Amino acid sequence: xxxxxxxGIKVYTPLALKFYDWWxxxxxxRYAWKCATERHLIPYFRNNMRNHHLDIGVGxxxxxxxxxxxxxxxxxxxxxxxxxxxxxxxGRDRIKESILHDVFNPFPSHLHDxxxxxxxxxxxxxxxxTMKEKFPVIRNAATALTDEGCLFGATILGDxxxxxxxxxxxxxxxxxxxIFSNRxxxxxxxQTILSEAFHQVDIKVEGKVALFKAANKKTxxxxxx
Numbered sequence: 001x002x003x004x005x006x007x008g009i010k011v012y013t014p015l016a017l018k019f020y021d022w023w024x025x026x027x028x029x030r031y032a033w034k035c036a037t038e039r040h041l042i043p044y045f046r047n048n049m050r051n052h053h054l055d056i057g058v059g060x061x062x063x064x065x066x067x068x069x070x071x072x073x074x075x076x077x078x079x080x081x082x083x084x085x086x087x088x089x090x091g092r093d094r095i096k097e098s099i100l101h102d103v104f105n106p107f108p109s110h111l112h113d114x115x116x117x118x119x120x121x122x123x124x125x126x127x128x129x130t131m132k133e134k135f136p137v138i139r140n141a142a143t144a145l146t147d148e149g150c151l152f153g154a155t156i157l158g159d160x161x162x163x164x165x166x167x168x169x170x171x172x173x174x175x176x177x178x179i180f181s182n183r184x185x186x187x188x189x190x191q192t193i194l195s196e197a198f199h200q201v202d203i204k205v206e207g208k209v210a211l212f213k214a215a216n217k218k219t220x221x222x223x224x225x
Contacts, residue, residue: 017085020060024122032167033156034207041121041154042066044211048152050116054144056103057123061086072096074115078103103127103137111144118144120153124190125182131189135196142197142217150215151198158185161208 025037035041045063049071055064056076064073064086073090074097077083083098101107103123118141127134141151163171174180187203190210194201198214205211 035209040206052116054115054118058082058086061089064090115144116149118151124155128181131185135193138193138197152213154211158183
């Protein structure tokens, strides 16, 4: 699994990250995924972020620019270039910890029950496997939350959502290259994997993107799959 996860992050080189915000957050979100960053994604991130926050799959650290000044932020990613870019953008003095880690693997014990909120923004559609096969990521993220904490994120849905011509071209290219693995991702399976780890789940769709929030994590041993 780790090899496949690595395949999905190869594109995020230091050079590519310089163009990420313009291409993904401006062009792709607006014209392919029909979910404008400023109108939908920034408010969703800001409104769900709490005092002690863990950002998983950090990209360039763009959304963390909108974090309230009193929030403490930790970062977790398998890509060192992304961690470095996010640290440089947000400021190392504002980052409590940067963790190089594969989200499919159990989190280090010192992260358990530590965070009021955990974000997965544009991560799930980049991970290998079907939506149901991505459940370990949700399970592991849940371990990092306090009992009152919430998990929230955004993910681009698969073919059934009905992409426009631009979106179909990007979906085909990204899935072929292994940047995405989301051809079959749908709301029902997202609801299923979130509900296996949380009692409260809310999903709404903006354009071709599912915005999700899960709270009241289930205690005890969460099923492996």
